[in-house]
Amino acid sequence: MGRIILVRHETDHPALYGAAAALVAAAEGGRLFWPAAQFDFDRHPDAEQHVADEGALIPSGLIWADRLTGRSARPLAELADEAVAVVPVHAAFLADGDAVSRLAAAGAEDRTVRLEENRFLDADGRVIGWRDRFGRVLPAEPAAVAPSGLxxxxxxxxxxxxxxxxxxxxxxxxxxxxxxxxxxxxxxxxxxxxxxxxxxxxxxxxxxxxxxxxxxxxxxxxxxxxxxxxxxxxxxxxxxxxxxxxxxxxxxxxxxxxxxxxxxxxxxxxxxxxxxxxxxxxxxxxxxxxxxxxxxxxxxxxxxxxxxxxxxxxxxxxxxxxxxxxxxxxxxxxxxxxxxxxxxxxxxxxxxxxxxxxxxxxxxxxxxxxxxxxxxxxxxxxxx
Known part of the structure; x- marks a missing residue:
């Protein structure tokens, strides 16, 4: 098995589920594998509205894996011989913490990412991504644009x-x-x-x-x-x-x-x-x-x-x-x-x-x- 990177990002917004991990996967040339998630559907009724190609509703935030890496995210249960596998860890949404603990015990790399205003920062304060006015998660800083009147x-x-x-x-x-x-x-x-x-x-x-x-x-x-x-x-x-x-x-x-x-x-x-x-x-x-x-x-x-x-x-x-x-x-x-x-x-x-x-x-x-x-x-x- 290749490298496994756990990306910990504390957020209670389903729209950002997997976003930080997708940035890391894009930078490392890896693929995102997501652990079983649980959401408060009374608070966030559309938290699982992303459509997997094979026919399943999966967390809405997994759109970032598609957009940033060009590869759809896969369930953690499908983790196999991937050169670089990136696993998002959001404490608010973990349905099976033991699965992540087993990966950590087996030697998976552990990274922490935080979002401050519109920037994603790693543990050393380095910027690894941005979020623009459209809520898009981007690997490069968005350019300023003058208002058009539309x-x-x-x-x-x-x-x-x-x-x-x-x-x-x-x-x-x-x-x-x-x-x-x-x-x-x-x-x-x-x-x-x-x-x-x-x-x-x-x-x-x-x-x-x-x-x-x-x-x-x-x-x-x-x-x-x-x-x-x-x-x-x-x-x-x-x-x-x-x-x-x-x-x-x-x-x-x-x-x-x-x-x-x-x-x-x-x-x-x-x-x-x-x-x-x-x-x-x-x-x-x-x-x-x-x-x-x-x-x-x-x-x-x-x-x-x-x-x-x-x-x-x-x-x-x-x-x-x-x-x-x-x-x-x-x-x-x-x-x-x-x-x-x-x-x-x-x-x-x-x-x-x-x-x-x-x-x-x-x-x-x-x-x-x-x-x-x-x-x-x-x-x-x-x-x-």
Whole structure:
């Protein structure tokens, strides 16, 4: 067995689970192996929203291993003949302290990292990484950028992304770097929206997540963006909210809601997949000919999925009658699960999966890059 490095970082934020270890793994050319973790899901309901390729939900902070090392983190039980294996140790989240103790007793290297303001420091006070305004964990200090005047909103309290589930904010940051450096951020809590939530906002991103209490607010934001021509993009739950907002424009569907969020609703915009399937892991999505999504992703692409519900088939044509098309399909042949929607006019696009999990610094996901570019273009046109 090769070198094993234990990286101890005291944090109670699931968004930083494995972050310090990922910095060490990137510097040492190693791979991250994570010990069994436990989270307070009442406090942090989205602490396990990262999707493993093979189909499992794992700690949300393990996105940093993907982003910093280019290799997905593996469970500690799979530790084998790795030249350099790096193991994150967060006392607040350890479910099996004995596993780490055994590695220490067997001679594993032991390092301590702390986060002070926006810098990760080793035991000698040396800077080994930074954290920027998008919550991204970076191996180099982020460059200062002058404000651009563009204002982008992300639906959710800032703590949701900095403390619990970092991928949506990090991916938005990747796209901003590519298309609109210096854009300002605004966080809109869907559970407590102001009277005019999109006043002064040039674009809004609706993220995914497991909190059904956010659905009503997300739908309200989707309706406001559609009415005002504000570019909007949706990820998983965000796409479902956008679809439901349009469905409510249809006769007989005015009170529709998602079955997951409102089981007692008379009509459901999103229903359980009929086979009982849980789409979890990497899946192929097929973009429709002539769609904007096909221009962005090509005919077929992979996307990380985490959902048991699908757009009600009866709404495919209904949404189209309101100018919103199903722009990608997934599932088995003939199953035709709506994987994405887009409006024929303006920028109103969402994907059922999680494109944010595929974003990287310098390589933002095409959907998010297109969203930021359109928000910047629309803002320039409005202010001209």
């Amino acid at each position: 204002v982008l909103a992300l639906a959710g309290p800032v703590e949701q992304f900095l403390e619990t589930c970092p991928a949506p904010l990090a991916a938005l940051g990747d796209a901003i770097d590519a298309e609109a450096p210096g854009a300002a951020l605004r966080f809109l809590d869907p559970r407590d929206l102001p009277a005019d939530p999109l006043a002064g906002v040039d674009g809004v991103l609706l993220p995914g997540g497991s909190q059904m209490s956010s659905v009503a607010g997300q739908i309200a934001l989707a309706r406001a963006a559609r009415a005002g021509g504000t570019p909007i993009a949706g990820l998983c739950l965000g796409m479902q909210s956008m679809s439901t907002a349009v469905a409510r424009e249809l006769s007989g569907w005015e009170d529709t809601d998602m079955a997951e969020a409102a089981p007692a609703a008379a009509r459901h915009s999103f229903i359980r997949i009929e086979t009982g399937e849980y789409r979890l892991g990497r899946r192929i999505t097929r973009s429709m000919p002539g769609s904007r999504l096909r221009q962005l992703l090509g005919a077929e692409s992979e996307i990380a999925c985490n959902h048991r519900y699908r757009l009600a088939p009866a709404l495919h044509e209904g949404l189209a009658s309101r100018g919103v098309l199903v722009s990608a399909l997934g599932g088995e042949p003939g199953q035709d699960i709506a994987d994405a929607i887009e409006a024929t006019d303006g920028f109103y696009m969402g994907m059922q999966g999680h494109p944010e999990l595929s974003s990287r610094p310098g390589h933002p996901h095409p959907l998010l890059r297109a969203f930021v570019a359109e928000a910047a273009r629309t803002a320039r046109a409005r202010r001209a």
